[in-house]
């Protein structure tokens with residue numbers, strides 16, 4: 001039997017496609033952009049007018065710019081499963097800065113518990129990555145990279161928060177959750193692998209993990225969400241995403257050596273069966289190996305249209321039995337440590 005057999009093919013499909021879109025944010029519509037209410041704390045001052053959608057094209061003011069968001073109104077919406085508000089398109093930059101600054105303040109605040117920090121960082125990271133994927137223009141990608149840094153800093157400096165973040169990765173799996181989770185796993189793994197003195201390097205390495213799949217923005221959605229096997233022509237399109245991601249980061253002025261390696265090599269395999277180059281052994285950089293390991297674990301433990309999620313134990317077993325010659329053994333042993341109590 002071919003090494004890895006069917007499982008390997010399933011996994012290949014899983015890591016190539018967007019995860020199942022669960023708890024989907026609404027798609028942007030002309031003049032309006034959805035924002036996640038869970039990223040706005042009660043009492044926080046709204047950076048711009050926030051609207052609630054009440055009909056097909058009806059929007060009513062929910063909270064006025066520069067006024068505190070009402071706790072009761074916010075909690076009532078969330079209790080009814082209404083997670084998204086809207087801002088007018090022209091305010092997107094202002095809102096993005098608000099998200100980034102909130103994240104920085106939360107991470108720095110000594111009065112906020114590690115658990116609360118982890119929850120805030122996980123929610124905001126997904127929101128930030130959603131924006132970067134929906135609007136993959138240079139200014140947004142640059143802002144996304146800046147906004148990821150507080151998360152990298154939290155993982156590097158707070159072991160307890162890291163544990164909470166690892167636990168949060170077990171919940172729902174949307175596109176942005178996938179990128180957030182791979183980013184969290186990647187930074188946490190690199191922290192142990194390269195040592196805690198590697199903070200400076202992590203400022204360039206960390207965003208590379210979070211943005212590793214940016215090139216998928218250029219894959220048509222019907223290919224990304226196709227439940228069955230891809231045709232040869234579709235496979236060619238999918239296999240372009242590492243190169244496309246590298247080009248997009250270059251266009252955004254964000255192409256550090258670390259991000260280039262991660263985006264370009266995260267689907268390479270030791271036996272040469274990976275893509276886009278089919279490189280082997282030492283030609284595959286440890287940064288890319290870390291990202292691939294995180295990507296494989298995330299793919300196995302995510303709910304997808306075409307497979308049921310595996311438990312952490314099942315995923316480790318599969319990774320150990322099927323992929324030991326494909327995944328780095330030393331990295332794998334370190335990765336398991338991340339899940340110890």
Ligand SMILES: [Fe+2]
Nearest residue numbers: 015016212213
């Ligand atoms: Fe990828």
